[in-house]
Amino acid sequence: MLDALALNLERRPDAPLYRQIYHGLAAEITGGAIKPGQRLPSTRDLAQALGVSRNTIMLAFEQLAAEGYLEGLSGSGTYVSRQPPAEIVEPSPPRINPAIRAAGSLDRSAEFGAGLAAEIGVSLAHAPETLRHMRRPVPFRSNFPALDAFPVQLWAKLAADLYRKLDASTANHLMGEGDPQGYLPLRAAIAEHVFLGRGIDCTAENVIIFAGAQQAVDLACRLLLMPGDKVVCEDPGYDGIYASAIATGGVPVPVPVDVDGLDIDAALARAPDARMTYVSPSKQFPLGMALSLERRHRLVEWAVRSDGWIIEDDYDSEFRYAGRPLPSLYGMDRAGRVIYLGTFSKTLFPALRLGFAIVPATLVEAFVSARTVVGRYSPILEQVLVARFMKEGHFASHVRKMRKLYAQRQDYLLEAVASRLGAYMTARPTDTGMEIVAELAPGMSALALAKAAAREGLEIMPLSLLSRSPEVNVDDHITLGFSPFTARQIDDGVERLRGVLAGLTARE
Structure with a gap:
C-alpha cells in the first residue's frame, strides 16, 4: 500500500503538500486503485514514506473524511469508505445574465426595456432601512466585533513597516491600480484559511475580493438572475439578499426556518423552480441554528438537479464555541453550484470593507469581469495589510x-x-x-x-x-x-x- 501511495509531490508555495496528498488519494479512490473498505497506512508511516510531516497527512485525511472518502474505526485505523463519493460531476456552463455577459455593462434598459430599468431603479432607492443607517456599538448592537480587543499597535506596526519600505518600484505597485480579482497573496491566504477551517478545497484562482460580502451578494444576483427568477430566502433572514434580488428583477420567496435551519420541504413546495437559494448554514441569521447535515445534502442535490445556485453566507463561522462545525456546502458540492461568502468585517473590523467570494471555476471569469464594473477593485494597501496579518499568523491568533x-x-x-x-x-x-x-x-x-x-x-x-x-x-x-x-x-x-x-x- 505504501508503494501504491508513492505520490509525486511538488514543493511549491502555490500547491500545499496536504492539498496535493488530498487530491492524489481522492483520485486513487474514485479511480478504483484503492478499494472501498481497504485499510490505509498509519499517518506516521505514510508521512515517513512521503517525506512530509505527520500533521500534513492528518490534514489531508481530515478533509477526505469530511467529504466521505475515508472513515475511522476506533482502535483499528483509517479505511476507505464503503460507499465513497463518485467522481466529480462536470458542471454545465453557467447561464449568465446577457446584459452583463455581452458588454460588461450593468445598464439593463437596452435588453429589458426602459420601464423595467426604471422599476429596478426604484427598487434600489427603497433599500431596507436596516441597511441604510450607520450604527454604533452601543448596547446591545448585534454583529459587531470587539474593537477594544483588536491589536491596534500590531496593526499600526505592520502599516508603518509597509509604508517605510516603500520604494519607487513597490510604490508603483501598491499605490497604482489593483487586480479586480484581488491581491494574490491575500487570495492565497484566504484559500489556506478556508481549507483549514471549513474544509473547502480551492485555490487563489477561486477567490475574489469584494468591498464586503453584500457587494458579492449583489453582484451574484446581477450575474445569475434574470427578471422573474425566484430566489429562496430564509425567513426571518438577511435583508441584503431581498434588496439585491428585487433590484435585479428577481422574486424573493421567503421560506421559514426551524430547529434544523431552512425548511427544504417548504422551499420545494413554494419555489420548485427557484434559480437561487440564499442560506446561512453555519449560523442562521438571525435565529442562530445550524442547517442540519441531511438538509445540506438535499439542498446541494436540489441545486444540481434544477441547475440552480446556492449562496452560502458563512459570516460568523470563525466564532464557534461548542463542537465541530458541519461541512460547508461548498465543500460538499461536486458540481460547482455553490458560491461561498466570507467577510473580514466581523473577524477584524468593519471599516476595512473587505469580504470575499469563493466561486466555482466556471464562474470566475464572469465574476471578475463584472467586478471591474462594480467598483473595479478593493483598496490595495488594506489588502496587503490583511494578507500580512494572515501570513504571519496574527489572524489565527486573533480569532x-x-x-x-x-x-x-x-x-x-x-x-x-x-x-x-x-x-x-x-x-x-x-x-x-x-x-x-x-x-x-x-x-x-x-x-x-x-x-x-x-x-x-x-x-x-x-x-x-x-x-x-x-x-x-x-x-x-x-x-x-x-x-x-x-x-x-x-x-x-x-x-x-x-x-x-x-x-x-x-x-x-
Missing part, C-alpha cells in the same frame, strides 16, 4: 483570542439577563456568533421595546424587521449583541434596559 473572549462575554450577558431581566424575557445561548436571541414575556412587543430602548441610547433588534411572511411570528423575539461589550458596559446596558422594560410594563 482564537476573540473566540475565548466572546464566549466569556456571552456567559456574562446570559447571567445578567437571567438574574435581572428574567421577569421580562428568556434568552438562550448560541453555539456560534456574536449575539443571543431572547423571547419576551407574553404580551410584550419587540417593536415597542426597540423604540423605547433607542430613546435611552440602546440598540435592540426586533426579529420582525427581518421577517417577510405573516405566518412567521417572531414579534416577541429580539437579538442582544455581546461581543463588543465589557462586563461594565453589559451591566450598565442591562440596568438601562430594565428601566425601559419596567416603564413599558407600567404603561400597559
Whole structure:
C-alpha cells in the first residue's frame, strides 16, 4: 500500500503538500486503485514514506473524511469508505445574465426595456432601512466585533513597516491600480484559511475580493438572475439578499426556518423552480441554528438537479464555541453550484470593507469581469495589510483570542439577563456568533421595546424587521449583541434596559 501511495509531490508555495496528498488519494479512490473498505497506512508511516510531516497527512485525511472518502474505526485505523463519493460531476456552463455577459455593462434598459430599468431603479432607492443607517456599538448592537480587543499597535506596526519600505518600484505597485480579482497573496491566504477551517478545497484562482460580502451578494444576483427568477430566502433572514434580488428583477420567496435551519420541504413546495437559494448554514441569521447535515445534502442535490445556485453566507463561522462545525456546502458540492461568502468585517473590523467570494471555476471569469464594473477593485494597501496579518499568523491568533473572549462575554450577558431581566424575557445561548436571541414575556412587543430602548441610547433588534411572511411570528423575539461589550458596559446596558422594560410594563 505504501508503494501504491508513492505520490509525486511538488514543493511549491502555490500547491500545499496536504492539498496535493488530498487530491492524489481522492483520485486513487474514485479511480478504483484503492478499494472501498481497504485499510490505509498509519499517518506516521505514510508521512515517513512521503517525506512530509505527520500533521500534513492528518490534514489531508481530515478533509477526505469530511467529504466521505475515508472513515475511522476506533482502535483499528483509517479505511476507505464503503460507499465513497463518485467522481466529480462536470458542471454545465453557467447561464449568465446577457446584459452583463455581452458588454460588461450593468445598464439593463437596452435588453429589458426602459420601464423595467426604471422599476429596478426604484427598487434600489427603497433599500431596507436596516441597511441604510450607520450604527454604533452601543448596547446591545448585534454583529459587531470587539474593537477594544483588536491589536491596534500590531496593526499600526505592520502599516508603518509597509509604508517605510516603500520604494519607487513597490510604490508603483501598491499605490497604482489593483487586480479586480484581488491581491494574490491575500487570495492565497484566504484559500489556506478556508481549507483549514471549513474544509473547502480551492485555490487563489477561486477567490475574489469584494468591498464586503453584500457587494458579492449583489453582484451574484446581477450575474445569475434574470427578471422573474425566484430566489429562496430564509425567513426571518438577511435583508441584503431581498434588496439585491428585487433590484435585479428577481422574486424573493421567503421560506421559514426551524430547529434544523431552512425548511427544504417548504422551499420545494413554494419555489420548485427557484434559480437561487440564499442560506446561512453555519449560523442562521438571525435565529442562530445550524442547517442540519441531511438538509445540506438535499439542498446541494436540489441545486444540481434544477441547475440552480446556492449562496452560502458563512459570516460568523470563525466564532464557534461548542463542537465541530458541519461541512460547508461548498465543500460538499461536486458540481460547482455553490458560491461561498466570507467577510473580514466581523473577524477584524468593519471599516476595512473587505469580504470575499469563493466561486466555482466556471464562474470566475464572469465574476471578475463584472467586478471591474462594480467598483473595479478593493483598496490595495488594506489588502496587503490583511494578507500580512494572515501570513504571519496574527489572524489565527486573533480569532482564537476573540473566540475565548466572546464566549466569556456571552456567559456574562446570559447571567445578567437571567438574574435581572428574567421577569421580562428568556434568552438562550448560541453555539456560534456574536449575539443571543431572547423571547419576551407574553404580551410584550419587540417593536415597542426597540423604540423605547433607542430613546435611552440602546440598540435592540426586533426579529420582525427581518421577517417577510405573516405566518412567521417572531414579534416577541429580539437579538442582544455581546461581543463588543465589557462586563461594565453589559451591566450598565442591562440596568438601562430594565428601566425601559419596567416603564413599558407600567404603561400597559
